[in-house]
Amino acid sequence: MSGVFIGAFFGTVFVVANAHDPLNPAIGIALRVLAVLTFAGLLTLALLAGRRGRPAPDDAEAPQADWFRGKFAFVVGAEAVLLIGGNLALRAAGAPEQTAVAWIALIVGLHFVALMAVWKRRSIAVPGATLTALGATGLGMAATSAVAWVPFVSGVLSGVALLGGCAYAITHTYRSTARP
Template structure:
């Protein structure tokens, strides 16, 4: 759930920062509100599960933050900040920055999938990478104003949608698992 919370927070930031022109004010505001509600819902799920979960064994925590993980994060930082400087030096429009961020974050998820032995995180990675590339392409066209929406808002929607979906699945599985262990019967409304 902590990974989902981090994804939801970054997803909300992507939407809040990038929902603006050329979108009309009402649409931009609605997107920001929905992003905040989605992030808060994941935060609530995180708190609910954190109260019931036992701390992960030391070995599991060590495997999650292994040397391979640290190498991926270090490469991400170098690519992120180095790439932004290169884009600026090459005279790319400022809108290309969000496309680069989406691209690097997407590649980071793809690289972490084998490290964590979890293919499911490669899915948002591929989508964010594609949205980043699409934004970089758009940045070189007359449609440059749409880069923040394509690479920023849509990337945020992907992160938020995945976080909410997998958070709800985790909560449902936990509730169902608890019911099976205790022999309780859940009503359809639970």
Template sequence: MTGLLVGAVFGAVFVVVNAQSPLNTVTVTVLRVAACLAAAGVLAMWFATARKERREAEARRSMFGRGYLIIVAAEVILLFGGLMVLAASELPEQANVAWVALVVGAHFVALAPVWKDRSIAVPGVLLTLLGTAGFVLVPTAAVAWVPVVSGVLSGVVLLAGAVTMGWRAAMPRAA
């Protein structure tokens, strides 16, 4: 659940920061409120399952071992190094959103075999595709839509995944 909470927070941030023009103000407001409510829902599920998670703490510790640390270190280097390269290339700043989505997506794909959990590869692939789609839009007249495609939609993917998996974890299993 802690990983889902992190995903939900980042998903909400993706939506809140990137929901902007060319979307109309009503759509922006609805997206931002829905993102915050979804993240709050995952937070509530996190508290509801905290006791169960404490019992599984030992298994969770192994998730954050050497492989995880290597992937996160690579992610940080790629994120900030790539943003510097994009700035030096004088691409429109919207390209930054596409880069972040692409790198975050790739990090989920890389974590799937480390954590032995294929389900996290699904949002990873979707974020990678949304980041790539944003890069396709950068040199076009549709560049203003890059934050929506690579930012808002990536946030929606993260939130939908976190809410779905959180709901499954929080609901009691039928015998």
């Protein structure tokens, strides 16, 4: 569940950090509160699943002991280099500051797509493709008069996608621990 916790945490961070202008302040606060409550709910559900028992042995989404070694380390290392290098390049090129969140969403999405192949888990394809698309959309928006909306599109919506993907994974795990 550690990958799910990481995804849910960063989904919450995406929403909390980006739910601001041009959004109405009340909507921004509501989105932040909802993200934090969602994270707390997912954490609670995961803990309940842990108390109920292990996933069924035939569960295709059951955790694997070596998920965080080898190719995973390469993907995360490449992600870090691309995040830092890309943001430095965007700043050097004079791109609007809003492109930072779009770049982050794009690279995090691509990292999920790569991990889908490494872990052979199709369940992370949806959040991966969604974040990739939202990041690319935000980068495109940065060159238009809609640049102020990039944090909402690439940040808030990416956070919602991560939280949704984690909700799916935790719910699946919780249901797989149900006693017959």
